[in-house]
Amino acid sequence: KQEVTQIPAALSVPEGENLVLNCSFTDSAIYNLQWFRQDPGKGLTSLLLIQSSQREQTSGRLNASLDKSSGRSTLYIAASQPGDSATYLCAVRRHTNAGKSTFGDGTTLTVKP
């Protein structure tokens, strides 16, 4: 059974700081890994998706890496802003495009002005 862990559970940083969020998974036989953000009481917003054959993806100030063999992914946020405050979730999909995704518990990020 796939288990996904996110560390830390919560993180508070001053504005402008670069930061790294971590996601680890127990079964390396994954199809893809997707990073989301969720604002309180809202749905999930897709940030980045990495296929199992890829090592990283970038979008603006965000960079996600994947090391499938070690079961780890990181989400790097550069020059953090108060608007980045949210819960960040990683989700690992094992099989196919319409397969089950297993989510981590998330990291709640607070960026202080």
Add this chain to the structure above:
Amino acid sequence: DTEVTQTPKHLVMGMTNKKSLKCEQHMGHRAMYWYKQKAKKPPELMFVYSYEKLSINESVPSRFSPECPNSSLLNLHLHALQPEDSALYLCASSQGGTSGRAKNIQYFGAGTRLSVL
């Protein structure tokens, strides 16, 4: 347009009521999902429809009944719910198929906040 629309946004129902949650997407996606999310917890998968057929049921109680009338619509029919079923219900979609990175991205709706009294 990467929008998944869920209605209603909020729903309060008694344990004897019958209600339905609706989800709609017009991205041409052929995979649609229902998730349940409790406070401060990650989403838990309930059902997956692939090409309008139920492909995954995560042992969800029968008081939850999904329906996919067509490739753009997904419903979740609710009957005789319990207070512990109160949660945020999220719908998602992805393109489906067997190849291509863009087809794998799951897009989520804003959710329906359900309270069962």
